[in-house]
Amino acid sequence: MIRSLIRSLGVALLALLPWFNASAHEMSIAELNLREVLPGEFLWNWGQGGIGRQPQDELTPRWPDGCRTEGDKLVCVGGLSGVVAIDGVGDSYSAAMLRVLWLDGTPQVYTITASQQSARLYGSAKDSRGGGEIASAYTILGVEHILGGIDHLLFVVCLLFLVGFRRKLIWTISAFTAAHSLTLIASALGWLTLRGPPVEAVIAASIVLMAVEALKREDTLARRAPAIVAFGFGLVHGLGFAGALKEIGLPQDHLLLALLTFNVGVEIGQLLTVAVVFVATRAVSRLPMIAARVPVPALYAIGSIAAFWTWQRLAAVLVG
Template sequence: MRRLLICLMALAAALSATLPAFGHEMSMAEMQLRETRHGEFLWQWGAGEKRPIAQDLTPVWPQACAAEATMLRCGEAGLAGTLSVRGVGERYSAAVVRVFWLDGQTRVYTLTKAQPSVQLYGAADDPRGMGEIASAYTLLGVEHILGGIDHLLFVVGLLFLVGFNRQLVLTITAFTAAHSLTLASSALGWLTLRAAPVEATIALSIVLVAGEALHQRNTAARRWPALVAFLFGLVHGLGFAGALQEIGLPENHLLVALLTFNVGVEIGQLMTVGACWCLWRLASRWPAARRMRTALLYMIGSIAAYWSWLRITAVLA
């Protein structure tokens, strides 16, 4: 067992060196179109992290539009028709298209692998249906939580702390209620905090939960795990809101987009809990597998401690 623990600690150290400090960032690409006069737009991709976005994504303009370098000409009909992006869902999980219209209005469209195209109507009016927006933002919520390693490690830590019993339902519900509250408050502009302290607190929450799950002492976290989940869930919700701010919210059906993004997050969270329950049922058949519990918690705690150090350094820098 000791040798296994040492090996897993070494593996955690290796993973910490390769995992990003900000474990839940989405790979977002952003395009801006700015109308200079009726039917003519300046367009460009934002800066890619390692290489130009144009190497991975290719816009397919409406049929009446013609692109020349950074100029898009659509004629009298304006920017009307189907806009799609080839390659979305591969290197980039989503492409955000921001259109700045001549009258000063702005519209944001989010394209994903499941919904790689959007219908434009030549003006700032955005008559997209509620179902179209709900589908896109639900998928984005699922992608975000499943790609958010730090959020998932916190949920797994709660499972180790509480176990699969009735108390787990209350604990997960408290976490859900808390991050839903701060996600909505931040997305609607009612609450704003700097990203760096939020990220550092998220990492520290994983360290705390992993540490509490390692021992059997009757601490406050063991007596009231739902309270711990609620308090840290408030911070995790701010992390979700940061991703949602990068994506943008449509001005029409804003509440639908916000709600369905949160629903997507919950779907991904329940998928994680379900997968862990299946693994737990399988492991319960082999007594030797129970020895892995301590090693896994040390692994989770080590990765989170590394993130904490990096993120606290970013706060102080």
């Protein structure tokens, strides 16, 4: 029965690998660039949307009242002031960044998502968004990021298989949280800089290693002190979070608030994952025969997917 299950699972994995490959990417983000060349006049264009993708084919900006487009020029009587929205965000793209370079050379970045569908501009480089608006936007972005980052979630699931729902899990998850918070903050503030591709490759490898540790039955370091192992790998995962946050952008007027609330959003998403796995575990535990057979094929599946990501990302590092 077990061999048949594992064999079937392997066939399913081969079929699903392309989907998991696409899903492992952190976020798909479009860029809309605006550069003020004269008071109230802007040149605008879309940034690159990825290989074979053109954001202008899938997204449509809606400018404030009093603004009109003339080809690649945006003319706003009285200045670019009001609400800017981008239709289509949430379908093909997880988010859209609106980058504004004002006439005085000051850059600003606004982030638009399916749940935060517009940004308010105030006609100058002064960012008048309230703290509540920024906190809400970046908390939601943090939740969306972790729930869309399947690699990070699979690492957390491996921790749950390794530790189980015991008191030790609190220290393990806390250590992972503390570690990725440290490197997220350090990297986002420019104190620590590493290239993205090697970081992503190590994140994938960390999932493989954690799946292997969870499969072992002997008393390894990961079983004796899972919090230490989680802390070490958490430092790397924090760099992955920081890479996504750099792509999204941080408002300079509310830098610390945006950074902290993004991290809070990540933790909310992480706790939601733990809660879902807990509920699923309780449900399956009522069927002892099935519950005993789930961990091994599940961990082999996770490890196989992560191994595929590892080789793929290592190849990207070598090619790059």
